[in-house]
Amino acid sequence: MEKHLQSLQASSDSIRTLYFRPPYMFTNSVTTNPNIIDLIRDPEPDEARLFTINKDMVPELDVYQGTSSAIQAAKEIKRAYEKSRDVNVDVVCDAVDNLTRSYPMPGVEEKTQRLRKKAHDLAASVHSLESVIEDQERQLKKLDATLEDKKLQPSFLLSSRTFGVPSLGGTERPRDKATWQKQVEREKQEIEQLKAELARKRSELP
Numbered sequence: 001m002e003k004h005l006q007s008l009q010a011s012s013d014s015i016r017t018l019y020f021r022p023p024y025m026f027t028n029s030v031t032t033n034p035n036i037i038d039l040i041r042d043p044e045p046d047e048a049r050l051f052t053i054n055k056d057m058v059p060e061l062d063v064y065q066g067t068s069s070a071i072q073a074a075k076e077i078k079r080a081y082e083k084s085r086d087v088n089v090d091v092v093c094d095a096v097d098n099l100t101r102s103y104p105m106p107g108v109e110e111k112t113q114r115l116r117k118k119a120h121d122l123a124a125s126v127h128s129l130e131s132v133i134e135d136q137e138r139q140l141k142k143l144d145a146t147l148e149d150k151k152l153q154p155s156f157l158l159s160s161r162t163f164g165v166p167s168l169g170g171t172e173r174p175r176d177k178a179t180w181q182k183q184v185e186r187e188k189q190e191i192e193q194l195k196a197e198l199a200r201k202r203s204e205l206p
Contacts, residue, residue, distance in 0.1 A: 035113050062115055073091060088117060089115065089119040090116065090119075093112040093116045095181060096108065097109065097112060122204055125201050126198065126201045126202055129194060129197060129198040129201060130198065132194055133191060133194045133198060136187065136190065136191045136194065137191060139187075140184065140187055140188065140191065
């Protein structure tokens, strides 16, 4: 009996001194809920031996052709984006939201909401600036027509106090042609300022 007890004790000591590799991320994923992206990695050699590929069932030519087509399509999309920069922010944000619903990532939803709001605000600002510039140019044409006929006395003065651009117009009607010409030049300068502001807003659009 003593001999058997010593044998069991020796076996127990041997097992207790064995080295066991600590659990890796796939082992931990069974008991925790990690980010799916954190689990992506290449298999280790001993893990790769567990998988085999039946080449008779995998049409290699089709796989490579599909990969090549996907790469070519991605390049074409990139070139189209670089040329036009015409991107529908809502479509992109919706795609990101759908992805994060399946694979939650902290902070992504708040970021897409901020980007969506910024894009909408910029689009509204650009539309308003375009309307102001169109109206200013239309009134400027009327002002030019007035200068060609001394008998006409316009009943309007240009004044825009939009988007932080100061009004260059006055509050009193000029009485002579020279003063009207100065007024026209000031209004042209104001329109150029509005156009510069519009160009800046457009450059901020995604």
